[in-house]
Amino acid sequence: MTTETAARETIARETTARLMIGTDLAAAMVERAAARAKVLQETTGVQPCLATVLVGDDPASATYVRMKQNRSKKAGIGSRSIVLPAETTTEELVAELTKLSEDPEVHGILLQHPVPAQIDERAAFEAIAPGKDVDGVTMHSFAAMAFGEPGFRSCTPGGILRLLEAYDVPLAGAHTVVIGRSPILGKPAGMLLLASNATVTYTHSRTKDLAELVRQADIVVAAVGKPNFVRGSWLKPGAVVVDAGYNEGNVGDVHFEEAAQVASLVTPVPGGVGPMTIALLLEQTVDAAEAQTAARR
Amino acid sequence: MTTETAARETIARETTARLMIGTDLAAAMVERAAARAKVLQETTGVQPCLATVLVGDDPASATYVRMKQNRSKKAGIGSRSIVLPAETTTEELVAELTKLSEDPEVHGILLQHPVPAQIDERAAFEAIAPGKDVDGVTMHSFAAMAFGEPGFRSCTPGGILRLLEAYDVPLAGAHTVVIGRSPILGKPAGMLLLASNATVTYTHSRTKDLAELVRQADIVVAAVGKPNFVRGSWLKPGAVVVDAGYNEGNVGDVHFEEAAQVASLVTPVPGGVGPMTIALLLEQTVDAAEAQTAARR
Numbered sequence: 001m002t003t004e005t006a007a008r009e010t011i012a013r014e015t016t017a018r019l020m021i022g023t024d025l026a027a028a029m030v031e032r033a034a035a036r037a038k039v040l041q042e043t044t045g046v047q048p049c050l051a052t053v054l055v056g057d058d059p060a061s062a063t064y065v066r067m068k069q070n071r072s073k074k075a076g077i078g079s080r081s082i083v084l085p086a087e088t089t090t091e092e093l094v095a096e097l098t099k100l101s102e103d104p105e106v107h108g109i110l111l112q113h114p115v116p117a118q119i120d121e122r123a124a125f126e127a128i129a130p131g132k133d134v135d136g137v138t139m140h141s142f143a144a145m146a147f148g149e150p151g152f153r154s155c156t157p158g159g160i161l162r163l164l165e166a167y168d169v170p171l172a173g174a175h176t177v178v179i180g181r182s183p184i185l186g187k188p189a190g191m192l193l194l195a196s197n198a199t200v201t202y203t204h205s206r207t208k209d210l211a212e213l214v215r216q217a218d219i220v221v222a223a224v225g226k227p228n229f230v231r232g233s234w235l236k237p238g239a240v241v242v243d244a245g246y247n248e249g250n251v252g253d254v255h256f257e258e259a260a261q262v263a264s265l266v267t268p269v270p271g272g273v274g275p276m277t278i279a280l281l282l283e284q285t286v287d288a289a290e291a292q293t294a295a296r297r
Numbered sequence: 298m299t300t301e302t303a304a305r306e307t308i309a310r311e312t313t314a315r316l317m318i319g320t321d322l323a324a325a326m327v328e329r330a331a332a333r334a335k336v337l338q339e340t341t342g343v344q345p346c347l348a349t350v351l352v353g354d355d356p357a358s359a360t361y362v363r364m365k366q367n368r369s370k371k372a373g374i375g376s377r378s379i380v381l382p383a384e385t386t387t388e389e390l391v392a393e394l395t396k397l398s399e400d401p402e403v404h405g406i407l408l409q410h411p412v413p414a415q416i417d418e419r420a421a422f423e424a425i426a427p428g429k430d431v432d433g434v435t436m437h438s439f440a441a442m443a444f445g446e447p448g449f450r451s452c453t454p455g456g457i458l459r460l461l462e463a464y465d466v467p468l469a470g471a472h473t474v475v476i477g478r479s480p481i482l483g484k485p486a487g488m489l490l491l492a493s494n495a496t497v498t499y500t501h502s503r504t505k506d507l508a509e510l511v512r513q514a515d516i517v518v519a520a521v522g523k524p525n526f527v528r529g530s531w532l533k534p535g536a537v538v539v540d541a542g543y544n545e546g547n548v549g550d551v552h553f554e555e556a557a558q559v560a561s562l563v564t565p566v567p568g569g570v571g572p573m574t575i576a577l578l579l580e581q582t583v584d585a586a587e588a589q590t591a592a593r594r
Contacts, residue, residue, distance in 0.1 A: 139440030201498040
């Protein structure tokens with residue numbers, strides 16, 4: 001457990017909430033993925049390989065990519081690092097992603113986002129073959145999540161579902177309010193919850209009476225990207241609060257101290273959703289490597 | 298105006314609600330589509346062609362297909378009718394749809410659903426090329442609706458949006474409750490409303506306190522397939538009520554007489570959403586024919 005998580009735990013102990021901690025669960029997921037990667041390599045000679053594509057020199061993005069590569073390495077997953085200049089065009093990026101999609105030595109592809117403004121991000125995402133979309137960003141992956149079809153999950157929403165399952169949070173019939181509607185976070189999170197038989201309300205910047213809607217929620221998923229946006233007074237006593245935000249200074253989208261006074265379960269930031277996201281990325285990379293290796297034999 | 302619509306209008310006149318009538322709007326849409334079909338044929342020699350695929354001998358499905366063909370003909374759209382036996386396999390249906398997807402003389406493909414139980418409906422839908430998916434049933438079309446990307450709309454949800462727009466119903470910030478979550482009706486309807494900045498709540502058979510949730514809605518979309526399911530007492534005074542149901546005996550999912558006492562706008566059944574669905578199918582068939590003809594020149 002990190003120091004930050006320990007501090008959060010102290011707060012939680014003095015209040016009503018239990019923490020939903022992702023760290024240990026994620027470590028167990030990564031351990032299982034690593035064991036499968038090892039078996040795959042020993043039985044077929046194939047090491048799972050994740051290609052990371054970074055466009056431009058945003059330091060935060062570079063840090064994320066480096067972290068994902070380090071975690072991959074620890075799990076016995078190889079990585080191929082592609083770094084493209086900030087002035088890369090959509091066509092150049094699409095060409096690079098198409099090449100990786102066709103490369104039999106690459107099993108999973110991660111395009112670090114956001115990409116620079118001149119790039120059509122959707123066109124870039126769609127150049128990733130659905131079978132290698134281990135970050136769950138393509139239109140195919142989204143529809144697969146919505147329809148319960150086979151496919152990769154967007155890593156943060158998929159990680160949130162794992163966390164809720166691990167903490168035995170009942171989803172069927174639960175009223176879930178999702179705050180935020182981005183294509184890789186809010187929208188797929190709502191679709192996965194709906195597929196688990198939750199009642200799902202999508203809220204966003206144009207929503208009226210947001211606090212009042214949130215107050216009805218059995219489960220709140222905050223994915224809005226604004227520090228301390230969700231206040232304790234917005235929550236129904238006993239609500240389950242999932243904070244998918246990760247803003248500057250390690251601050252989530254939920255005012256943690258306030259939420260901990262009201263919620264029954266709450267994710268800390270960091271140590272909640274974050275580790276689950278990376279664990280699912282690695283797990284899905286091994287899934288992809290296994291599937292592609294089996295298809296070629 | 299049909300006799301049924303006139304009868305509904307009499308009821309509405311005695312109550313608070315105005316009717317949202319699709320018949321005339323749909324006729325105008327079909328007229329514009331027909332004019333475009335004529336221009337396309339005169340300038341390029343290409344007549345838009347909709348292929349309809351019917352599996353089995355369900356009389357209701359056969360009636361629907363015949364109606365769609367008749368409407369196509371009136372709009373100057375050619376149709377190709379494929380009827381397959383009830384015992385058709387998934388592989389055979391996929392092969393037929395793949396052939397149509399590759400046939401340059403076919404611009405749009407409609408697979409009448411539901412298909413017999415032995416068929417994997419999703420696999421069949423996915424055999425339709427996205428560029429010919431004028432009924433909006435593929436995973437690509439669904440994600441395009443969710444993400445605001447170019448693509449065809451599912452005809453009933455797309456028709457509902459046109460109806461709401463024509464009646465100047467404000468969508469931004471409106472709380473919409475969608476009842477039902479099927480892949481071609483409830484789910485895409487919610488995504489289109491969300492893309493129009495509505496707050497969207499998905500409800501379904503596992504939802505608790507459904508009436509209470511519906512009572513909060515500025516806009517209700519009933520797409521559940523149960524006659525007279527939504528009662529007047531569930532509605533907020535002044536709500537806009539869209540009935541996408543069409544059950545045996547021309548009965549919608551909303552108890553019309555009760556709803557008309559409470560709502561500000563309500564769709565009749567028939568004459569509300571139904572005609573909009575077919576009009577959008579024809580419009581999208583002409584869209585497809587224009588796009589494919591332009592791409593080949």
